[in-house]
Amino acid sequence: MVRAPFYDKNGLKKGEWSPEEDDKLRSYIQRFGHWNWRLLPKFAGLKRCGKSCRLRWMNYLRPEVKHGNFTVEEDVLIIKLREQYGNRWSTIVKSLPGRTDNEIKNHWHTHLKKRTKRNSTTSDSDVKDNSSCQSEATQNSEGEAERILIDTPANMILESSPWSPVTSSTTELSSFSSGSGRMPSFNSIGGVEDICLPPSEMYEAQRSGDFWSEPFVADNIYDYNQDSGNSSSVEEGGFHLPLPFDDMCYEDYAGLLYDLMQV
DNA sequence: AACCGGGTCAACCGCAGGCGC
DNA sequence: GGCGCCTGCGGTTGACCCGGT
Known part of the structure; x- marks a missing residue:
């Protein structure tokens, strides 16, 4: 039900998030917080844009999300x-x-x-x-x-x-x-x-x-x-x-x- | 069994506003 | 005031699901 993962011209991954990516993002934010969405993926070891990380966190990974x-x-x-x-x-x-x-x-x-x-x-x-x-x-x-x-x-x-x-x-x-x-x-x-x-x-x-x-x-x-x-x-x-x-x-x-x- | 079309929902995109310089 | 950067918002997209034919 989600876009298939692919890489854009800048080498950034788009589409569906893998469980490994989720783990990386979740553990990074729980440890350090999201002090800068644009730089976050770099430090978290993700090949995603900051916007995508933010969206994933806000809509899915946040612990309080029902x-x-x-x-x-x-x-x-x-x-x-x-x-x-x-x-x-x-x-x-x-x-x-x-x-x-x-x-x-x-x-x-x-x-x-x-x-x-x-x-x-x-x-x-x-x-x-x-x-x-x-x-x-x-x-x-x-x-x-x-x-x-x-x-x-x-x-x-x-x-x-x-x-x-x-x-x-x-x-x-x-x-x-x-x-x-x-x-x-x-x-x-x-x-x-x-x-x-x-x-x-x-x-x-x-x-x-x-x-x-x-x-x-x-x-x-x-x-x-x-x-x-x-x-x-x-x-x-x-x-x-x-x-x-x-x-x-x-x-x-x-x-x-x-x-x-x-x- | 195969096809079709509407429903669903995670993710994307473009834009606007806030903020610092 | 102008500019650039960053974040957040709302509309849209696209792939999968599922029931109907």
Whole structure:
């Protein structure tokens, strides 16, 4: 699904990233940070342009990046925020920690755009039958998002929703990777590589529900490193669904979600 | 089984803004 | 103010996937 790897006229590699390249980039950034994207590939031993490295890191390798299906409340947020901000994905992504602008953009164009279009012409007939669990959850989530969307003012989602990522450490998230030169240097003392979950484990954690009950691990690690232990607790003002999403019947989940939005 | 076309998503490209000189 | 460099953003591309015929 990705461009096949090739070398351009300058000898720079383009296209799909290999696992070895990922390892190189990840370990370099975890060790030294991204102080200069243009020079980074040279020092990291990569035959890539800085732009490509940055994109790979931002959209895929960052420990806090979530991979996997969008949840109903994420869909709702995206739709509402897009109504509010238009195609300013970088603004929208601030309310969805762990997601990337690219991911949200793709999700919008492939799923939500046509949904909202259809929503304007048809009723909510496509969300009638949500009786089965899990496998249908992702299929129906967009329809459910639509239904919730209709009934819920944007400010309720943005400000009152207890699971809204807005309540979490959004700003710290962005500070982890933004701002060249301000990246903390990760050395062997409390080095991130000792604690930080690789993306595959993050994904597993997410699948098993741990991701949601212990969100933003890397984020807090960063806080810890930076603030000498004054890590901001994600529990404060936080909210945990009683069950991991994966274990819930979609109807139950959607019902719970809907109820919560009425609060 | 083979073909086709729409869907998906990682990666690319061009541009704009910020910043330092 | 002008220039160049760097970063980040948003639109687009292209290869693979998958269901339909």
